[in-house]
Amino acid sequence: xxxxxxxxxxxxxxxxxxxxxxxxxxxxxxxxxxxxxxxxxxxxxxxxxxxxxxxxxxxxxxxxxxxxxxxxxxxxxxxxxxxxxxxxxxxxxxxxxxxxxxxxxxxxxxxxxxxxxxxxxxxxxxxxxxxxxxxxxxxxxxxxxxxxxxxxxxxxxxxxxxxxxxxxxxxxxxxxxxxxxxxxxxxxxxxxxxxxxxxxxxxxxxxxxxxxxxxxxxxxxxxxxxxxxxxxxxxxxxxxxxxxxxxxxxxxxxxxxxxxxxxxxxxxxxxxxxxxxxxxxxxxxxxxxxxxxxxxxxxxxxxxxxxxxxxxxxxxxxxxxxxxxxxxxxxxxxxxxxxxxxxxxxxxxxxxxxxxxxxxxxxxxxxxxxxxxxxxxxxxxxxxxxxxxxxxxxxxxxxxxxxxxxxxxxxxxxxxxxxxxxxxxxxxxxxxxxxxxxxxxxxxxxxxxxxxxxxxxxxxxxxxxxxxxxxxxxxxxx
Numbered sequence: 406x407x408x409x410x411x412x413x414x415x416x417x418x419x420x421x422x423x424x425x426x427x428x429x430x431x432x433x434x435x436x437x438x439x440x441x442x443x444x445x446x447x448x449x450x451x452x453x454x455x456x457x458x459x460x461x462x463x464x465x466x467x468x469x470x471x472x473x474x475x476x477x478x479x480x481x482x483x484x485x486x487x488x489x490x491x492x493x494x495x496x497x498x499x500x501x502x503x504x505x506x507x508x509x510x511x512x513x514x515x516x517x518x519x520x521x522x523x524x525x526x527x528x529x530x531x532x533x534x535x536x537x538x539x540x541x542x543x544x545x546x547x548x549x550x551x552x553x554x555x556x557x558x559x560x561x562x563x564x565x566x567x568x569x570x571x572x573x574x575x576x577x578x579x580x581x582x583x584x585x586x587x588x589x590x591x592x593x594x595x596x597x598x599x600x601x602x603x604x605x606x607x608x609x610x611x612x613x614x615x616x617x618x619x620x621x622x623x624x625x626x627x628x629x630x631x632x633x634x635x636x637x638x639x640x641x642x643x644x645x646x647x648x649x650x651x652x653x654x655x656x657x658x659x660x661x662x663x664x665x666x667x668x669x670x671x672x673x674x675x676x677x678x679x680x681x682x683x684x685x686x687x688x689x690x691x692x693x694x695x696x697x698x699x700x701x702x703x704x705x706x707x708x709x710x711x712x713x714x715x716x717x718x719x720x721x722x723x724x725x726x727x728x729x730x731x732x733x734x735x736x737x738x739x740x741x742x743x744x745x746x747x748x749x750x751x752x753x754x755x756x757x758x759x760x761x762x763x764x765x766x767x768x769x770x771x772x773x774x775x776x777x778x779x780x781x782x783x784x785x786x787x788x789x790x791x792x793x794x795x796x797x798x799x800x801x802x803x804x805x806x807x808x809x810x811x812x813x814x815x816x817x818x819x820x821x822x823x824x825x826x827x828x829x830x831x832x833x834x835x836x837x838x839x840x841x842x843x844x845x846x847x848x849x850x851x852x853x854x855x856x857x858x859x860x861x862x863x864x865x866x867x868x869x870x871x872x873x874x875x876x877x878x879x880x881x882x883x
Contacts, residue, residue: 406511406512406513406535407455407457407509407511407512407513408453408455408456408457408511408513408515408537408542408709409430409456409457409460409481409483409505409509409512409513409514409515409609410448410450410451410453410456410457410459410460410515410517410658411459411460411461411462411498411501411514411515411516411517412433412443412447412459412460412461412462412508412517412518412519413462413494413497413498413516413517414443414461414462414463414464414471414517414518414519414520415462415463415464415488415491415497415627416430416431416432416518416519416520417491418430418432418434418520419428419747419748419751419752420680420681420682420744420745420747420748421434421679421681421682421747422735422737422747422750422751422762423730423732423734423735423737423761424713424715424730424732425738426762426763426764426765426768426858427466427762427763427764428466428467428526428763428764428765428768429467429470429765430467430520431520431679432446432520433467433470433474435502436685437522440840441474441501442519442520442521442522442658443471443477443519443520443681444474444477444828445511445522445523446517446518446519446520446521447459447475447478447480448478448526448635449517449523449526449529450515450517451478452480452526452527452528452529452530453515453529453533453534454530454534455855457483458480458481458482458483458879459475459480459481459482459483460482460483460484460485460486460501460505460845461475461482461485461486461519461666462485462486462488462490462500462501462650463485463486463488463519463771464487464488464498464738465487465488465489465510465642465643467486468485468640468771469769469770469771470769471485472485472639472640473552480685480872484504484639484640484641485639485640485641485644486500486634486640486641486692487637487640487641487642487643488648488732489643489644489645489648489649490645490648490649491599491653492648492649492651492652492653492654492657493636493653494603494654494655494656495616495620495623495654495658495659495660495767496514496623496626496627496648496651496653498516498605498612499612499613499616499624499627499657500627500630500631500643501514501635502514502609502610502613502681503613503627503628503630503631504631504634504641506609506610506731507611507614509609510566510610511608511610512608512609512610513537513540513541513606513607513608513609514536514605514607514608514609514612515533515605515606516604516605516606516607516656517604518603518604519604519678519679519695520678521602521603521677521679522676522677522684522688523674523676523677523816524675524680524688524731525674525675526563526670526708526838527571528674529672529674529761531549531673532672532673532674532824533606534571535573535574535670536548536574536606536668536670537606538570538571538572538573538574538576538827539568539570539571539606539668539670540606540607540611542570542571542624543608543609543611543666544568544571544574544607544611544666544667544668545607545608545611545612545615545660545664545666545668546599546606546607546663546667546668546669546670547562547577547602547604547605547606547657547661547667547668547669547670548602548604548605548606548607548669548670548672548693549562549564549599549600549601549669549670549671549672549696550599550600550602550674550676551599551600551672552592552593552598552599554593555586555589555590555592555593555627555643556589556600556638557583557584557585557586557589557763558583558680558681558745558748559601559678559705560580560581560582560583560596560600560601560657561580561581561584561599561600561601562577562579562580562581562598562600562601562669563577563578563579563580563591563597563598564576564577564578564598564599564669564671565578565669566689567579567858568668571611573670573671574669574670575668575669575670576667576668576669577661577667577668577669578597580601580657580661581598581807589786596708597713599669599671599672599674601657602672602676602678603678605656605661606670609851611666611668612660613665614666614848615660615871616660619659619660619663619664619696620654620659620660620699621635622652623651623652623654623659623694623860624857625814626647626650626651626652627651627810629647630643630644630647630648634648637875638649638875647665651877653774654813658685663754675703676868678706681744681745681747682711682728682737682739682741682744682747683711683714683728683742683744683745684732685697686710686711686728686741686782689711692854694707694709695708695709696708696709696710696711696712696879697710697711698711698712698713699712699713699714699715700712700713700714700715700719700731701714701717701718701719702714702718702719702720702721703718703719703720704720704721704722704724705719705720705721705722705723706723706724707721707723707724707725707727708724708725708726709725709726709741710725710726710727710728710729710741711727711728711729711730712728712729712730713729713730713731714731715731715733716731717731717733719731725740726740726741726742727740727741728740728744730808732765732766733765733766733767733774734761734765734766735761737750756787761822771795771874771876772791772792772795772796772797772845772874773789773790773791773792773795773845773850773851774789774790775787775788775789775790775855776788779783780853780862783858783859783862784856784857784858784862785856785857786854786855786856786857787855787857788852788853788854788855789843789852789853789854789856790850790851790852791814791816791836791843791845791850791853792845792849792850793845793846793848793851794845794846795844795845795851796841796843796844796845796873797843798842798869798870798871798872798873798874799819799841799842799847799869799870799871799872800840800841800867800868800869800870800878801838801839801840801841801868801870802837802838802843802859802866802867802868803837803838803866803868804837804859804860804861804862805837805857805858805860805861805862805866806834806835806836806837806857806858806859807825807834807835807841807855807856807857808832808833808834808835808855808856809832809833809834809835809854809855809860810830810831810832810853810854810856811827811828811829811831811832811842811852812829812853813829813850813851813852814828814845814847814849814851814852814855815827815828815845815846815851816825816828816843816844816845816849816851816853817843817844817845817846818833818841818842818843818844819841819842819843819844820833820835820838820839820840820841821839821840821841826846837859839851840870842871
């Protein structure tokens with residue numbers, strides 16, 4: 406019975422705004438000593454003895470981001486599934502389970518989230534080993550974490566009696582939804598309640614059988630999604646129309662809270678879902694005044710605070726229990742202890758039609774990055790960086806013309822029937838409606854300034870004629 410790690414990486418991470426955005430969520434940010442939670446998660450599950458290559462389920466918008474970071478870990482991938490829409494964890498897990506059980510009917514799945522912080526890999530691997538014995542006996546195992554405080558943002562699991570057939574595992578007496586503070590305090594004091602980590606271990610067939618019994622309509626829909634999922638290079642593209650019909654449900658609500666097969670492993674490792682800026686302050690090695698600073702920060706009389714500067718100097722004076730997070734286009738200032746409410750601010754940005762909840766000024770693409778420098782009526786200025794070997798799509802625009810100035814590196818430019826090589830300080834003009842492509846044939850990054858002019862400068866004014874990254878024609882990304 407092989408162990409198949411499955412990393413769920415589809416979250417949006419709104420509570421870590423303004424660094425986390427929809428197009429670049431927290432699981433991919435370098436939050437853990439320079440590495441992302443996604444990278445750390447892959448390294449952690451690969452360290453479990455006997456683990457098969459990792460399966461990742463991610464938002465299709467983060468396809469190239471996930472592939473790039475997975476390659477940095479040097480861990481082999483079984484597959485990267487691309488979710489066209491979010492449907493919570495149960496459909497994602499059921500889809501993967503249906504695929505894997507065809508290859509290996511006895512497969513055991515280790516389901517983990519991409520945005521958790523577990524510094525002790527050995528303690529994690531030891532917890533998995535304890536849970537495997539129960540999973541191989543048909544149990545659906547959840548990892549419970551000993552609570553360090555009365556947290557209202559987590560669900561809780563009440564520990565039942567020991568499982569005689571699986572030493573180190575216990576029965577689940579009850580699940581408790583996210584409680585009010587008074588109830589959470591009582592739960593922590595009871596000594597029987599654990600944080601629900603949202604990590605699971607079970608046989609693929611056992612999970613699918615329980616899903617079929619408890620949610621037959623969802624189970625049938627997930628089977629159809631599995632049958633319609635197609636391979637696309639190293640990815641598995643999920644059929645949108647079929648997946649949209651799946652009911653959005655978590656693994657807990659669909660199965661674990663209703664099954665008689667649930668078991669729990671009391672985890673002995675330090676765990677966080679990095680669900681707020683407070684969580685990052687809590688894990689940090691703080692200075693003598695209880696502060697954690699990142700970037701260009703200068704303070705006077707500041708205590709028990711978290712300040713993160715990513716773009717410019719941030720000066721703090723007379724602050725206590727404060728969180729300050731600065732990015733090129735937004736600054737968050739909050740009282741420490743209230744940072745769970747960042748999600749409310751993000752929802753307000755979305756309701757107001759603003760873009761700061763979705764994109765950074767620096768936007769990542771499979772070929773490199775671009776950053777907006779300035780914008781006004783009928784003009785827009787970008788700084789574009791194309792990685793060595795990177796190639797933008799062959800495209801045209803109906804409403805804008807473009808002027809490119811090469812700052813460094815070498816550009817191969819297709820303009821109509823012409824193919825030109827441009828180097829530092831050279832420029833070229835792309836007329837409105839003219840077919841064009843930009844490539845970097847060199848060994849160093851290509852940097853250029855793009856000046857757009859026209860009546861409409863939105864990212865959806867793109868007609869894609871050819872693309873090496875298999876993106877959809879007329880997709881709203883360059």
